[in-house]
Amino acid sequence: MTKKVLITRMINKECIAKLEKDFEVVVWPEYEIPMPREKFLEEVKDAHAVMTMLSEQVDEEVLSLAENLHVISNLAVGYDNIDLETAKRKNIVVTNTPEVLTETTAELAFTMMLMSARRVIEANKELTDGSWTGWSPYHMAGTDVYGKTVGIFGMGAIGAAFARRLNGFDCKVLYHNRSESDYAKNLNADLVSFDELLNQSDFVLCAAPLTSETKHTFDKTAFEKMKNTAHFINIGRGGHVVENDLKNAVETGEIAAAALDVFDKEPIGSDHPFVGLKNMTLLPHIGSASVDTRDKMMELCINNILQVLNGGKPFTPVE
Ligand code: DGY
Numbered sequence: 558m559t560k561k562v563l564i565t566r567m568i569n570k571e572c573i574a575k576l577e578k579d580f581e582v583v584v585w586p587e588y589e590i591p592m593p594r595e596k597f598l599e600e601v602k603d604a605h606a607v608m609t610m611l612s613e614q615v616d617e618e619v620l621s622l623a624e625n626l627h628v629i630s631n632l633a634v635g636y637d638n639i640d641l642e643t644a645k646r647k648n649i650v651v652t653n654t655p656e657v658l659t660e661t662t663a664e665l666a667f668t669m670m671l672m673s674a675r676r677v678i679e680a681n682k683e684l685t686d687g688s689w690t691g692w693s694p695y696h697m698a699g700t701d702v703y704g705k706t707v708g709i710f711g712m713g714a715i716g717a718a719f720a721r722r723l724n725g726f727d728c729k730v731l732y733h734n735r736s737e738s739d740y741a742k743n744l745n746a747d748l749v750s751f752d753e754l755l756n757q758s759d760f761v762l763c764a765a766p767l768t769s770e771t772k773h774t775f776d777k778t779a780f781e782k783m784k785n786t787a788h789f790i791n792i793g794r795g796g797h798v799v800e801n802d803l804k805n806a807v808e809t810g811e812i813a814a815a816a817l818d819v820f821d822k823e824p825i826g827s828d829h830p831f832v833g834l835k836n837m838t839l840l841p842h843i844g845s846a847s848v849d850t851r852d853k854m855m856e857l858c859i860n861n862i863l864q865v866l867n868g869g870k871p872f873t874p875v876e
Contacts, residue, residue, distance in 0.1 A: 559579075559580060559581045560579075560580050560581070560605040560606070560625075560866055561580065561581045561582075561583060561603055561604045561605055561606075561625075562576050562580045562581070562582050562583070562604065562605065562606045562607070562608070562862060562866075563583050563600050563601060563604040563606070563607045563608070564582065564583070564584040564585065564607075564608045565585050565591070565592040565597060565607070565608065565609050565610055565612075565613050566584075566585055566587065566588065566591070566592065566610050566612075566632075567584060567585065567586055567587055567588045568584070568608070568632075568855045569851075569852055569855045569856075572855045572856060572858075572859045575859055575863070576859060576862065576863070579866075580605075580606075580866065583600055583604075591610065591612040591613070592612075592613070597613060597619070598618070598619065598622060601619055601622055601623045601626070602622050602623065602624070603624075603625055604623060604625065604626060605625050605626065605627050605628075605866060606626070606627060606628045606629075606630065606862045606865065606866055607623070607626065607628075607629050607630070608630045608631075608632065608858050608859070608862060609629055609630070609631050609632065609638070609639070610631075610632050610633070611631075611632075611633050611635070611638050611823075611842075612638075612823075613638060614638055615629055615631075615638060615639040615640060615644070616640045616643075617640055617643050620640060620643045620644060620647055620649065623649075626647070626649050627649060627650060627865050627866065628649065628650045628651075628652065628861065628862055628865040628866070628871065629644060629649060629650070629651045629652070630652045630858040630859075630861045630862050630871075631651065631652065631653050631654070631858075631875075632654060632854055632855065632858050633653060633654060633845075633854075634653050634654055634655045634658055634662075634715075634845075635653070635766060635767065635793075635794060636651060636653050636875050637766070637767040637768070637794060637796065639651055639875075641875065650865050650871055650874055651874065651875040652858070652861040652865075652871045652872070652873050652874050652875060653873055653875050654853075654854040654857050654858060654873065655714060655873055656714060656873075657850060657853040657854055657857055658715075658844070658845035658850050658853075658854060659714045659715050659718050660718055661844070661845050661846075661847045661849075661850040662715045662718075662792060662844040662845050663715050663718035663719040663721075663722060664722075665792065665818065665840075665843060665844050665845075665846075666715070666719050666762055666764065666790060666792045666818075666844070667719060667722050669790050669792070669816035669818065669838055669840065670702060670707075670760055670762070670788065670790050670816065671702060672816060672838045673760075673788045673790065673814045673815070673816040673836075673838045674699050674700045674701065674702050674760070674788060675699040675700075676697050676699045677838070678837075678838050678839075679697065679835050679836075680697045683697070700759075700786070700788075700813070702726050702728065702760065703726050703727060703728075704726070704727050704728065705726075705728055705729070705759040705760060706728065706729040706730075706731065706757055706758050706759050706760075707720075707723050707728045707729070707730055707731070707758060707759065707760045707761075707762065708730075708731045708732065708733065708749075708754040708755070708757065708758030708760070708761045708762070709730065709731070709732040709733070709746070709754075709762050709764060710732070710733050710751070710754060710761065710762065710763045710764065710765055710774070710793075711732075711733075711734065711763065711764040711765025711766070711771075711793065712732040712733075712734050712738035712740050712741050712746065712764075713738070713740055713764065713765070713766070714740060715764045715792070716732065716738075716740065716762070716764040717738075717740035717741065717744060719762060719764065720732070720741070720744050720746050721744065724744075724745060730744065730745060730746040730747070731746065731747050731748075731749045731753065731754050731757060731758060732746050732747070732748060732749070732754070733748070733749060733750065733751045733753075733754040734748065736748075751774075751779075752782055755779055755782035755783050756782050756783065756784065758783070758784070758787060759784065759786065759787055759788070760787065760788045760789075760790060761783060761787060761788070761789050761790065762790045762791075762792070763775065763789070763790070763791045763792070763793040763797050763798075764792055764793055765793050765797065766793070766794075767793060767794035767796045767797060771793075771797055772796050772797065773796070773797070773798070773799050774797050774798075775789065775791075775797055775798040775799065775802075775803065776798075776799040776802045777799065777802040777805070777806070780802060780803065780805075780806035780811050780812055781806075781811060783806075783811070783812050784812070785810055785811065785812065785813065786813050787812050787813060788812070788813055788814045788815065788816065789803070789806075789812055789814075789815040789816070790815070790816045790817075791815070791816070791817045791818065791819055792818050792819065792844050793819060794819050795817075795819045795820040795821035795822070795823065796821060798817075798821070800820070800821050800830070800831070801830075803815060803831075804830050804831060804834070807834060807836050807837060808834065813836060814836035814837065814838070815836070815837055815838070816837075816838035816839075816840075817831070817837070817838070817839055817840070818840045818841075818842055818843060818844050819842055819844075820842075823841075823842055824841060824842075825839075857872065857873060860872055861873060861874075
């Protein structure tokens with residue numbers, strides 16, 4: 558019997574062709590619209606492999622239906638959308654896409670920090686609204702990144718790539734992990750407590766994976782410990798943040814500004830409480846979104862599937 562591979566979104570056609578040589582491939586034919594849950598539940602039943610996006614919750618319901626499933630290949634480095642425990646219990650291999658997206662995601666984090674510091678969104682809005690009245694000494698004056706102290710919560714590959722960029726800006730780099738990070742070895746970065754990270758940093762980047770331990774790390778108490786002039790940048794997951802506490806923190810001046818690429822429930826609409834706040838830089842989860850990187854992520858997903866279905870070891874298992 559030919560094995561079936563389910564792909565929950567339209568991807569690069571060359572990747573699909575690579576699978577079609579040996580397998581039956583079912584692809585949800587949309588780039589923008591997620592596969593409806595009902596359809597996913599129906600198609601996963603007889604699938605041997607599934608390539609998922611962050612938009613699919615691969616939970617107990619899905620896994621109880623998927624009787625033939627050998628591998629879930631997630632198109633992301635994060636895998637908080639997958640019930641790992643149940644997958645493990647059912648001997649289903651889970652894979653992700655680390656490394657190939659590191660530099661691209663760090664680049665976006667750096668962009669967000671500069672945008673927030675220099676009030677780029679606010680300034681652009683003023684111009685396009687037609688409300689720019691001319692040059693004045695403190696007009697849209699922001700803050701420098703050069704020479705500042707930057708704290709990284711979650712010094713993994715992406716945090717380290719971000720830290721390397723900070724060296725070029727003569728920044729002092731702090732980080733907080735449970736213990737010394739191998740990624741920090743050749744970096745000029747100091748491991749500090751979470752409280753030290755909060756109260757010493759001018760910019761705080763959240764680049765950690767979302768787990769039960771890191772969920773809601775950034776709440777009222779955390780924002781109160783940050784400098785009133787500090788900027789908070791999140792490229793991790795929306796679940797790291799208590800959104801209402803962040804809204805209050807930027808509205809009351811507890812912190813200066815926030816730049817977010819991720820939200821608790823995505824996508825957010827224009828009615829989200831963050832939208833319209835002038836000290837918020839908001840992006841629609843585009844951390845790893847360069848064409849080259851997305852192509853590499855897709856290829857890695859497909860290669861992981863091929864490895865497992867052909868009886869080999871996946872290249873990037875989640876362990
Ligand atoms: C990831 O890889 O986890 C990103 O958030 C997806 O772009």
